[in-house]
Amino acid sequence: MAASQDELAEAAGDEKQSGVVNDEPEVSRSDAKTSDGGIILIPQPSSDSRDPLNWSVSKKATIVATLFLAMFVGFSAPFCGQLNLQQQAALYGKTTVQITYFNSAASAGLATGGYFWWPLSSKFGRSSVIFWTLFGQLAAQIWAPMMTRPDQYAPYLVSRYFSAFFGVTVSVLGPRYLVDMFFLHQRGRAFTVLHLALNFGASAGPTFAGFVAANAYWPVEYWWSVALTGFTIIIVFLFLEETSYDRSEGAANRILPNSWIRDRFETFFLGTKVAPPTTWSHTLKIAITPFKIAVAPVLLIIAGFDTISFGFYVALNALTPVWLQLPVKAGGIYGFSVTQNAAFTFVHWIGLIVGFAYGHFFSDRIPLWLVARNKEGVWKPEYRLHALWPTNFILMPLGLGLVGCAMQYRLHWFVMALAQFFITIGSLVSIPVTVNYICECFRTHTVEAALVLNSMRLFLGLSINFYINPWIAAVGVGWVYGMMAFFSVFAFMFLIALMIWGHTIRKITPFSTAMSEEGQHVVTKGPEDDRF
Numbered sequence: 219m220a221a222s223q224d225e226l227a228e229a230a231g232d233e234k235q236s237g238v239v240n241d242e243p244e245v246s247r248s249d250a251k252t253s254d255g256g257i258i259l260i261p262q263p264s265s266d267s268r269d270p271l272n273w274s275v276s277k278k279a280t281i282v283a284t285l286f287l288a289m290f291v292g293f294s295a296p297f298c299g300q301l302n303l304q305q306q307a308a309l310y311g312k313t314t315v316q317i318t319y320f321n322s323a324a325s326a327g328l329a330t331g332g333y334f335w336w337p338l339s340s341k342f343g344r345s346s347v348i349f350w351t352l353f354g355q356l357a358a359q360i361w362a363p364m365m366t367r368p369d370q371y372a373p374y375l376v377s378r379y380f381s382a383f384f385g386v387t388v389s390v391l392g393p394r395y396l397v398d399m400f401f402l403h404q405r406g407r408a409f410t411v412l413h414l415a416l417n418f419g420a421s422a423g424p425t426f427a428g429f430v431a432a433n434a435y436w437p438v439e440y441w442w443s444v445a446l447t448g449f450t451i452i453i454v455f456l457f458l459e460e461t462s463y464d465r466s467e468g469a470a471n472r473i474l475p476n477s478w479i480r481d482r483f484e485t486f487f488l489g490t491k492v493a494p495p496t497t498w499s500h501t502l503k504i505a506i507t508p509f510k511i512a513v514a515p516v517l518l519i520i521a522g523f524d525t526i527s528f529g530f531y532v533a534l535n536a537l538t539p540v541w542l543q544l545p546v547k548a549g550g551i552y553g554f555s556v557t558q559n560a561a562f563t564f565v566h567w568i569g570l571i572v573g574f575a576y577g578h579f580f581s582d583r584i585p586l587w588l589v590a591r592n593k594e595g596v597w598k599p600e601y602r603l604h605a606l607w608p609t610n611f612i613l614m615p616l617g618l619g620l621v622g623c624a625m626q627y628r629l630h631w632f633v634m635a636l637a638q639f640f641i642t643i644g645s646l647v648s649i650p651v652t653v654n655y656i657c658e659c660f661r662t663h664t665v666e667a668a669l670v671l672n673s674m675r676l677f678l679g680l681s682i683n684f685y686i687n688p689w690i691a692a693v694g695v696g697w698v699y700g701m702m703a704f705f706s707v708f709a710f711m712f713l714i715a716l717m718i719w720g721h722t723i724r725k726i727t728p729f730s731t732a733m734s735e736e737g738q739h740v741v742t743k744g745p746e747d748d749r750f
Contacts, residue, residue, distance in 0.1 A: 250739070253403070257586070260402040260597070260738050261465070268471055270399040270461040278399050282411060284457045285392045288348055289415035291450045292385030294423030295359050295443045296324035296378050301428035301539050301559050302436040309436075310371035314540050318683050320378040321536035325680035327382025329673040332390035334383075336669050337505035343492040344391045345458045345485050352454060354384035356447045363437030386672065389416060393657050393668045398461035402597065402735060405658075406581030406605075409650035414574050417646045420535060421566035428560025460485055460492040508666040512674075514727045516659055516720070517667060519712045520652050521674035526709035527610055529678025530618060530702050531645035534638065535566075536683055541625065542634075551628045565635045569642025573609070577647050581605050581654075586740065595741045599734050600720035602655045603713050606648055611710045614644030618703035626696025644706075659724055659734050 250258045263271035270278075299306065300321065303314040310317070339347040358381035365374040396408045427439035463471055472492060475481050484491035496504075511517055542559050544550030554562065585601030592598075617640030624633040653668055660667035689698050716723060724734065 257403045257741060258739055260735055260740065264465050268474065269463050269465065271401065273399065280457050281395060281399065281459060282408065284453055285388055285395060285412055286415045287450050287453055288352065289388040289392060289412065290419040291447050292355065292388055293416050293419030295355055295385055295447060296327065296382040297321065297420055297423045298427040298440050298443050299362070299436065300424035300535070301556050302431050302439060303539055303543060305436040309366070310368060312371060315683065315687065318536050318540060320375050322680050322683050323375040323379040324382040325532060325676045327379040328386045329676040329680060331383040331386040332669040332672060333505070333508065335387050336390055336508070336665055337501045339391055340504045341493060341496055341501050343460050343485065344394065345460050345492065348387050348391060348458065349451070349454050349486045351384040351387045352447060352451045355381055356444065356451070358384060359440055359444045359447055363440040366437060389672055390669045391665060393653060394665045395461050397657055397664050398463065403582055403586060403740065405654055406585070406602070407578050409654040410574060410577030410581050413650040413653065414570060414646065416649060417642065418570050421563055421570065425560050425563040428556050428563070432557040432560065455482060455486060462492065507663060508670045510728065511660060511663060511666050512670045516716065516724045516727065517656060517670060519716060519723065520656055521671055523709045523712045524648065524652055524671060524675035525678050526705050527614060527648050528645055528675045529682070530706065531641055532676065533678065533682040534621070534641060537686060538638070551625070552631050562635065565638050566642045569639045570646055573643040573646030576609065576643070577650060581651060589740045595739055597738045597740045598720070598736055599655055599658045600717050602651055602658070603717055605651055606713060609644045609647040611707070613640040615703040615706045617641035617644065618699050618706060622696040622699030622703065625699065626694065661734055
C-alpha cells in the first residue's frame with residue numbers, strides 16, 4: 219500500500235526548507251472545479267466515489283454527528299461532579315476548593331491523552347482508537363461513583379484523570395476527519411459544529427449531574443454518563459467511518475468490502491485494513507512529530523492566546539460553583555443550592571447557542587469576504603482570525619471584568635450570569651477558529667498540530683485551582699478577575715501579530731512541518747465580488 223499522506227509530506231519537508239508550501243497543486247481558476255456559488259474547491263476532489271470530498275452531505279453530516287456525540291461524552295464525563303461539592307468535601311474531609319482539584323486532574327488527562335492515542339491511530343486507524351477509548355472512559359465513569367469511602371479521595375481524582383485521558387480522543391483526531399471531508403470554504407462551520415460538543419459537554423455534564431443528584435447522594439450523578447457512554451459506543455460502531463484517502467497519482471487506497479459487517483469488522487478490529495501498514499519504529503517516529511511542531515513560533519503564539527482565553531474559561535467553570543454555593547453565613551454572596559447552581563449553568567447553554575450561531579454564519583464568511591477583496595483573490599490562513607474581534611477582543615474581557623465587579627461589590631447574580639454568558643461566547647468561538655487556523659497552517663500534520671494546541675491551552679486551567687486562594691489573598695477577588703480581563707486583551711495582541719506578520723512567522727518553522735494553503739485561488743472573480 220502507498221505511504222500515508224503524513225509520510226509523504228514529511229519526506230517532502232526534508233527537501234523543501236522554505237517552511238510554507240502548498241500541499242495541494244495550484245489549479246487555474248478557469249480549469250478548477252467550483253461550488254454552486256462559484257467558490258473554487260480546495261482541495262480539488264478526485265473522481266473516485268471513495269474520496270471523502272465526494273461523499274453525500276447526509277453521509278458527512280452523520281459522521282460529524284457521531285463525532286459530536288463522542289466528543290460530548292468525552293468532555294462531559296470527566297466533569298460530572300463539578301457541582302456537588304459539599305457532600306464530597308464532607309465525605310473526604312477536604313475543603314470545597316480541594317474537591318475542585320478533580321478539575322485539574324481531568325485537565326491533566328485532557329492535556330496528556332492525545333500524545334498516546336495519536337501514534338496508535340496511525341497504526342490501527344482513527345475510528346478504531348475512538349471506539350476502544352470509549353470503553354476506557356466507560357470504565358472510568360463506573361470507577362468514580364464507587365469511591366465512597368473517606369480514604370478514597372486520591373483514587374477518585376485518578377478516576378477523573380483517566381476519564382479525561384480516554385475522553386480527549388475525538389478532540390485530537392476529529393479535526394482530521396473534517397479536513398478530509400470538507401473543502402476549505404466549508405471548514406469554519408464544520409469546526410464550529412464539532413467543537414460545540416467540547417464546550418457543551420463541559421457545561422452540560424455538570425448541569426445534568428447537578429439535577430440528577432440534587433436530592434440524592436452524590437454517586438448517582440455519574441450513572442447517566444455511564445449509560446450515555448455505552449450508547450455512544452453503539453453509535454460509533456454503527457456510523458463512524460475512516461476518512462483516510464490518498465489523492466496522489468497511483469495511490470493504492472483501500473477497497474471497500476461488499477459486506478457492511480465486514481467493513482465494521484475491518485474498521486474497528488483490524489486496524490491495518492484502514493490504515494497504511496507501518497512498523498512500531500515508524501509509529502514511535504510519528505509520536506515524536508508533535509514535539510517538533512510544538513516549537514513552531516506560529517503554534518506557540520496561538521497556544522499563548524488559547525492558554526489565556528480558554529484557560530480562564532476552564533478556571534471560571536471550576537471555581538464558579540464554589541463562589542455560588544458558599545453559604546451567606548460563611549461570607550458567601552449567593553448561597554445557591556446544588557439545584558440552583560445547576561439551573562444557573564443554563565447561562566452557558568444560552569452562550570453556546572449564540573456563539574454557535576455566530577460561528578456558523580461568520581467563521582467562513584468573514585475570511586471569504588476578505589479573500590474576495592484582496593488583489594489576487596487568494597487565500598491566507600490569517601483571514602480566519604478576524605472572526606474573533608467581537609467575541610474575544612470585546613466580549614471575553616468584558617465578561618471577566620463583570621465577574622470581578624460582581625464578586626467585589628456583591629452584585630446581583632444576574633451580573634454574574636451576564637458575565638458568564640459573554641465569556642462562554644468568547645470561548646466557544648475561539649476554539650474552533652484557532653484549531654482550524656493551526657490545522658491549515660500544518661495542513662499535512664493536522665492531528666499533531668491539534669494535539670499540541672489542545673494540551674497547551676489546558677495548562678492554565680489545570681493549575682489555577684492550586685494558586686487561586688493566594689492570588690485572591692494578594693489582590694482581592696475583584697482584581698483577580700479584573701487582571702484576567704487585562705490578560706485576555708493582552709492575549710489578543712498575539713492574534714493581531716499573526717494578522718499582520720503571519721506569513722513571515724509561519725516561515726520560521728523548524729523541521730519543515732508547516733504546509734498551508736496560502737496562495738490558493740478561492741474565488742473565481744476579483745475584488746469586486748460581493749457574494750460574501
